[in-house]
Amino acid sequence: MSMPAKRVSIGELTFDSHFSCGNGYDFTEIAPGHYRFWTRAGSALYSWRFFFRILSPGDGREIILEAADFNHAGRTVWNESAAVRSTDREHWRDIGQENISVTDYTPGDPPLPYGDSGHIPYGVRCTVRLDAPEVWVAVPVPFTPKDRDRLFTGLAAAHPEYVRQEAPGETYHSNETGHPVTGMELTDFSIPPERKIRCVVIAGEHPSESAGMYACRGMMEALADRRELLRTFDFHFVPIVNIDGVCSGRSYHNTIPGGDDIGYNISMDYEKTEYPETRYIYGLVEKIRPHFFLRLHNGRHRDRFECFVNGEYKHTRFIEELGKALTIPLDPPRESNDREMWVRRHCGTPVVMTFETLLLRKNPPFMEWKESYLSVGRELLDGITNGLNAVKTQLNKEAEHESDL
Numbered sequence: 001m002s003m004p005a006k007r008v009s010i011g012e013l014t015f016d017s018h019f020s021c022g023n024g025y026d027f028t029e030i031a032p033g034h035y036r037f038w039t040r041a042g043s044a045l046y047s048w049r050f051f052f053r054i055l056s057p058g059d060g061r062e063i064i065l066e067a068a069d070f071n072h073a074g075r076t077v078w079n080e081s082a083a084v085r086s087t088d089r090e091h092w093r094d095i096g097q098e099n100i101s102v103t104d105y106t107p108g109d110p111p112l113p114y115g116d117s118g119h120i121p122y123g124v125r126c127t128v129r130l131d132a133p134e135v136w137v138a139v140p141v142p143f144t145p146k147d148r149d150r151l152f153t154g155l156a157a158a159h160p161e162y163v164r165q166e167a168p169g170e171t172y173h174s175n176e177t178g179h180p181v182t183g184m185e186l187t188d189f190s191i192p193p194e195r196k197i198r199c200v201v202i203a204g205e206h207p208s209e210s211a212g213m214y215a216c217r218g219m220m221e222a223l224a225d226r227r228e229l230l231r232t233f234d235f236h237f238v239p240i241v242n243i244d245g246v247c248s249g250r251s252y253h254n255t256i257p258g259g260d261d262i263g264y265n266i267s268m269d270y271e272k273t274e275y276p277e278t279r280y281i282y283g284l285v286e287k288i289r290p291h292f293f294l295r296l297h298n299g300r301h302r303d304r305f306e307c308f309v310n311g312e313y314k315h316t317r318f319i320e321e322l323g324k325a326l327t328i329p330l331d332p333p334r335e336s337n338d339r340e341m342w343v344r345r346h347c348g349t350p351v352v353m354t355f356e357t358l359l360l361r362k363n364p365p366f367m368e369w370k371e372s373y374l375s376v377g378r379e380l381l382d383g384i385t386n387g388l389n390a391v392k393t394q395l396n397k398e399a400e401h402e403s404d405l
């Protein structure tokens with residue numbers, strides 16, 4: 001199979017996803033001003049994202065962009081409302097539900113096998129005005145390794161005494177992409193770790209879930225300014241776990257070298273720890289022996305926050321405080337799945353939580369997705385730290401190692 005084209009010129013327009021994290025292939029004009037493209041990278045089984053730029057005379061013309069091959073539950077205009085546009089790749093504004101419609105799926109050539117029966121293929125049309133020579137379009141707002149590294153550099157420059165970068169970890173493709181999996185610790189280093197509540201927070205196990213990655217950034221930026229929290233908490237963050245998947249424009253799975261590039265789901269690998277990313281996370285957990293392990297994802301179809309936590313903390317003040325800090329309601333917690341509970345069983349982590357931030361509902365009063373996603377992180381920081389403080393006695397009792405909170 002030949003590689004799909006990532007840069008195509010049609011008349012006065014050029015469609016280009018030939019850059020790190022870009023996604024959008026084989027653009028064709030199917031009617032005047034109506035351009036169809038495919039989004040599944042390689043033989044990926046799932047896709048619900050795109051990210052590319054359009055070069056044009058910038059004369060204000062309107063075009064229809066049609067993603068031919070999405071698949072996800074939902075398939076309504078609301079489910080597609082995280083689509084955004086930008087003229088500087090920095091500030092992203094809604095394309096707007098009034099400019100989006102859902103249409104039939106168009107198979108590529110050759111047609112590739114699809115994910116599963118719960119993810120029925122469909123197409124999405126967005127009307128976009130080309131009012132600048134360079135217009136970027138994406139769904140959802142991208143969070144790239146560049147964003148991660150800029151976040152780390154910014155925090156290190158502003159708060160050198162409170163941050164330390166974790167040792168990076170190689171992935172299958174980090175030599176090609178130049179982006180290892182890595183993280184950052186934020187704490188007051190003058191206080192020994194055994195006197196603090198230790199937390200590991202990860203995001204981006206699924207490459208398209210940028211709302212969770214922005215929430216991670218929001219937590220980090222808010223924490224860096226909270227002297228009192230830095231004295232009592234020791235936080236370790238890994239904002240993009242699936243760095244290979246993010247770089248290659250995947251939606252869900254990671255990629256393995258060569259051969260079958262359907263890839264793998266990092267979230268399924270906590271028990272086997274077969275893959276470099278999961279081993280990296282496990283290495284951190286074993287080293288830090290956290291009281292709290294949090295995985296940030298984002299719901300692609302939810303309109304309330306949802307979380308999964310182990311039974312020992314489901315009906316405690318931890319959840320109560322978390323709920324209080326959030327503007328949008330939190331559903332009653334569900335039980336953590338057996339795979340992620342591996343972390344508790346093997347490393348004695350008292351609280352293991354998955355939190356589904358929201359991709360499709362803005363936190364009031366924010367008008368832009370990115371600002372809203374960041375604000376969720378700030379609320380989470382309050383909720384989590386208040387909540388963990390409220391169950392400190394239980395945490396102390398449960399932590400199998402020397403803790404003196």
Ligand SMILES: [Zn+2]
Nearest residue numbers: 206209297298
């Ligand atoms: Zn996810």
